[in-house]
Amino acid sequence: MDPKDTVDTRDVGEPVGALVRAARAGLAELGDPEKATEMRRYMKSEMPFRGVPKPERAGLARRLFAAHPLPDAGTWAATIRTLWRTAEFREERYLAIDLSGHRAYAGWQGTGMLPVYEEMIVTGAWWDFVDEVAIRRVGPLLRAAPETLTPMLRGWAVDEDLWRRRTAVICQIGAKDKTDTELLTDTIESTVSTPDGLDFFIRKGIGWALRDYSKTDPDWVRAFVTAHPALSPLSVREALRRLPARTD
Template sequence: MSAELVAAARAGLAELADAEKAPQMQRYMKSAMPYRGVATPARRKLANRLFRAHPLADVAEFTAVALQLWREATYREERYLAIDLTGHSAYRSWQSPGLLDLYEEMIVTGAWWDYVDEVAIRRVGPLLRAEPGVLEPILRRWAVDEDHWRRRTSIICQIGAKSATDTALLTTAIEASIDEPDFFLRKAIGWALRELAKTDPEWVLAFAGNHGGLSPLSRREALKHLKN
């Protein structure tokens, strides 16, 4: 069934291709890999249809298909479909720390925000909340990793966690990158703090007050909706 799903995915994207939109999308994302020109709503409809029509037998086949779509992609939307597959509701029960190697590959080899943010927030984050004893030590290592996309993941993976946010882990992740000039790390810090401020504004204000080294970008984003 896996080969049929991969073939159907490629054929489905080809049918939806828009030659006019494709180069525009590629320029916007600054992507070396070309696009088919398939808009997100259309791709998601295709994904739902494909995943219903081609059910996968077990987590091994699920992982193999995701990796094949990812590694053999010639158009960026094929990688988007790989990420869509990993989040499909039919396979929610298969989510476990055993998939972290898959997600780490997507983060490191994807190395751009459109891939990384989805995987970090919607795949790694839920795993952290479900299995904190397993994920927390890994994310603490990622927080100081040479790879900035692992670092970004450690910072933003708790977006949406609200009161379940592990603020000690978030503090570690932010402090590890607070002096980094990288735009995507500075933006990640501000974004993570801004989202947490929706449910714990006092903590965010105290954090900002105690961390004078926050970049102007991070601070502005963090306090965007707060009076300080």
């Protein structure tokens, strides 16, 4: 999916514009320039920060979403996209992700939101955005609609975009016994075979996904690692980190 054109909040109706303006004003009020510099340095971000730590941002989100209820799924999606596309500070995009997972709108989650989440993944293009969307948005959709998501994720595993590939690998983190191990195998094998399959974020993501599943089925993970000698040392180390060393 190609990145969409920027949306100007002057061109969107209420209540979309009202929530977006309130979000910006709230972040500006809570912002701390010293923290902003530190946060930007830590995240290696080209986009500046306001300097609002997660606890304060979470409190702001609760107040914002309670004060600006959205009437329908279309308005909800439009507000998420507007917050995301017009963001000048990184925390505005964090709020867009928070809004996409707000419990009041859980009934509107569905495959129709995939274009929104895909846009966040491709244009966010960094782990702080992508991992939250992959695990907490794409993952639940996979479990709810495997007939749609499974072939899509197999395609993402060999996509030219690094962050689609990482999403394909890590999106089942937290699924426990609902993990589709065939899909996990396919996405890891496909991703490793891509030209930059040794990219740090791919190697780390593979290890993370396997380590998480090792809490559910350690024997499966041990067998997988043994059967895949092409896995990088980082992936193997991460995959086996929670497992005791064998004595046999």
